[in-house]
Amino acid sequence: MTHLLDVNALVAVGFREHEFHQRVARWVRAVAKAGSSELATCSITELGFVRVLAQAPQYGITVSQACELLRRLKTTPTVNFTFITDDQDISNLPGWVRTAKETTDGHLKQLADANGAILPPWTSGSPAHSSSQRNDNPDFDEIRSTELDQPEPQTLRSRAALLPFVPNPQSDRRSM
Numbered sequence: 675m676t677h678l679l680d681v682n683a684l685v686a687v688g689f690r691e692h693e694f695h696q697r698v699a700r701w702v703r704a705v706a707k708a709g710s711s712e713l714a715t716c717s718i719t720e721l722g723f724v725r726v727l728a729q730a731p732q733y734g735i736t737v738s739q740a741c742e743l744l745r746r747l748k749t750t751p752t753v754n755f756t757f758i759t760d761d762q763d764i765s766n767l768p769g770w771v772r773t774a775k776e777t778t779d780g781h782l783k784q785l786a787d788a789n790g791a792i793l794p795p796w797t798s799g800s801p802a803h804s805s806s807q808r809n810d811n812p813d814f815d816e817i818r819s820t821e822l823d824q825p826e827p828q829t830l831r832s833r834a835a836l837l838p839f840v841p842n843p844q845s846d847r848r849s850m
Contacts, residue, residue: 675708675711675712675791675792676711676712676713676714676756676758676786676789676790676792677705677711677712677714677791677792677794678714678715678716678719678782678785678786678789678791678792678793679714679715679794680719680778680779680782680793680794680797681718681719681722681723681726681778682694683698683794683796683797684715684719684720684722684723684744684747685722685723685726685727686698686699687699687702688723688727688743688744688747689727689743691733698794701794701795702753705753706752706753706754711754712753712754712755712756713753713755713756714755714756714757714758714789714791715744715748715755715756715757715758716757716758716759716760716782716785717759717760718760718778718781718782719782720744720757723740723744724737724740724741724744727739727743728740758785758786758789758791760785761788762781762784762788764777764781766784767780767781767784768780768783768784779793779797782797783797
């Protein structure tokens with residue numbers, strides 16, 4: 675099964691200081707352990723990852739560094755990542771999209787459906803989000819609509835350590 679990550683999930687996986695890093699990391703490990711699953715990104719989620727990390731001055735991460743972090747995350751040998759090309763326009767947003775806040779999740783749901791993928795369980799439009807399964811997992815109750823914490827400035831190495839199975843971005847600092 676392919677899981678199309680939303681921006682929050684991608685940032686949480688790729689950035690240790692995200693308030694839901696541990697929760698999403700556990701979910702990613704479970705997906706990886708299943709063996710037949712893969713994680714997917716698309717232009718929206720990748721751009722969102724870079725924008726969120728690079729625009730927060732307290733992180734001190736440049737656009738180039740954020741791109742490198744994303745590249746390293748997507749090439750980790752433990753989790754299979756794929757990229758879904760976005761060929762969907764907004765003319766067919768799901769009927770449950772009523773507010774501006776729901777538009778991206780609605781578009782991601784449309785993109786996932788068109789490509790045989792599903793959304794993470796905390797994303798609007800995912801099967802678990804609209805079912806009783808979501809209520810059985812308190813880890814996902816707060817994940818949707820979160821913003822990044824405002825941590826104390828630290829080195830890129832200590833904050834971008836990603837999951838334990840992702841190469842350390844500091845190991846090749848010259849390319850950043």
